[in-house]
Amino acid sequence: MRLSSVILAIGLLLALAAYLLRDLPPPDQIRFAAGGRDGGYWNIAEQYQEILARDGITVEIVETAGSVENLGLLATDDVDVGLLQGGIPAEGLPINALGTVLVEPILVFVNKNSSVPANPSLWDGLRIARGGAGSGTRVAVDELLTRLGVADRNELSDLGGEAAGTALLAGALDVAIFVAPVGAEYLKPLYASETVDLLRLSHTDAISLRLPFSRVATIPSGAISLGPVIPRAAMPTVTLLARLVAVEDLHPAIVDRLVLAAREIHGENGIFAQQGQFPTTEAVDMPIDAGALKLLIEGQSAFHDWLPYWIAAQIRRVLLILLPLIFLVIPAFQVLPVLYRWTMHRRVWRHYAEIRKIELDLTEELDAEALRGLEKRLARIDRQLATMRLPPPFRSGAYDARLHIELVRRRISEFLGTDAV
Structure with missing residues (x-):
């Protein structure tokens, strides 16, 4: 073999390595589908924005009507990541879950003057806000009212979020139903109102059986507020599990950062969660990203402590490419x-x-x-x-x-x- 042939072969190997490793550096900007600016999802997206900025990643938050629109934007690759309410079907779409991150209760606020029954199967002739078009709340409420057989017996309004809360406070509604974090900004005027009450539903276990992907959890007395005490007594409620989802070709280093950010944002003690419970693979009900799954199960590797995050997130990929080259190139240089x-x-x-x-x-x-x-x-x-x-x-x-x-x-x-x- 001529020397020039060996040098050429080494050059080709190095060029191949450079080609295979060309996509290691992650993008410096992603688009995050949240909900409305007054909603809980928007506040959560801002926390992701702040955390990813530490690594120089700019998060552009995209305002949407809610989970249904989030899903549509993800399916068409118009955003990179978003929050998706439990029960929103995503089968067959080019998206993966990064984990279940949040428990969202179905909160029913009522006008105290409307005498709304605690058993929703008895609702009749009520003006009910079911959530805006494109929202996950609307999907869940329509499903619930239909399965309870009361959808046609009541006047359903397409209001959601702050608009639904304002209408309820003004007396234009009897019931406003929200699927949201209990700390959502637009809920605070409802908690503080003397004309609106948080309804304690009866038969929550039976209601949950009729609503796919739901489960019953308890809001402890005073968990929302201790002055005044809200709720006044421990309150069972039907809940859904929200997922952090992303396009299936999202860069592995960005997946790594998002999962670690989810641990920081959602991993603390909360009304519905113990320390470190979220994010989790529980109730994901859709394909989960392989890198996210590994990180959720095994945690961070030692490489995260001394390598740049985008290399640590892909260390196995790097070694898969570089080790064969090392075994070939070093003997070649000898x-x-x-x-x-x-x-x-x-x-x-x-x-x-x-x-x-x-x-x-x-x-x-x-x-x-x-x-x-x-x-x-x-x-x-x-x-x-x-x-x-x-x-x-x-x-x-x-x-x-x-x-x-x-x-x-x-x-x-x-x-x-x-x-x-």
Whole structure:
């Protein structure tokens, strides 16, 4: 193998490594589908924005109507990540879950003057805010009222969020239903109102059985507020589990940052969660990103402590590419000096075959013309050796070869009876 071929092969290997590793650096900006600016999802998205900014990642928060619109934007690749309410189907779409991050209760606020029954199957002739178009609240409320058989017995309004709360406070509604974090900003005027009450639903276990993906959890007395005490007594409520989801080709380093941010944001003690309970793989009900799954199950690796986050997040990918190259390139560099010396020596040695052939020809009886032909061949070889460019450590071989040529030429001169040229 020629030296140039080896160098070319090493160059190709390094070029291949550079090509395979070209996507290691993550993008410096992502788009996050939240809900309305007055909603709990927006506040959560702002926390992600703040945390990812520590690593120089800009999070552009996209205002949406809610989970349904979030899902649509993710499906069309118009955003990179978003929050998705439990029960919103995402089968067959190019998105993955990064984990379940949040318990969202179904909160029912009522006008105290409306005498709304605690059993929702008895609701009749009520003005009910079911959530705006594109919101997850609307999907959940429509499903619940339909399964309870009361959807057609009441007047349903397409208001949600702050608009629904304002209408309820103004007496334009009897009931406003929200699927939201209990600390959502637009709920605070409702908690503080003397004309609106947080309804304690009866038969919550039976209601949950009728609403897919839901479960019953208890809001402790005073969990929302201790002054005044809200709720006044421990209150079972139907809840859904919200998921952090992303497009399936989201950069692994961004997935890593989002999952770690989710731990910081959602991992504290809360009304519905113990320390470290979220994020989790529980109730994900859709494909989960492989990197997120590994991080959720195994936690951070030691590489996170001393490598840049975008390398630590992909260390296995890096090693998968670099280790074979290391095993190939290091031995290659060890062989290169030997191969180089062999190549330099070979440039001289390849002439010895012809010199040796000329010596063998001299053992035969040749006429003067044949001898002069051999002499010309030796002169040509001598000129090639004399003009050969060799590094100083390898010139001695050329000198030795020329001395050998001189000895053969003297023998030819003896046969011709002349002095050596």
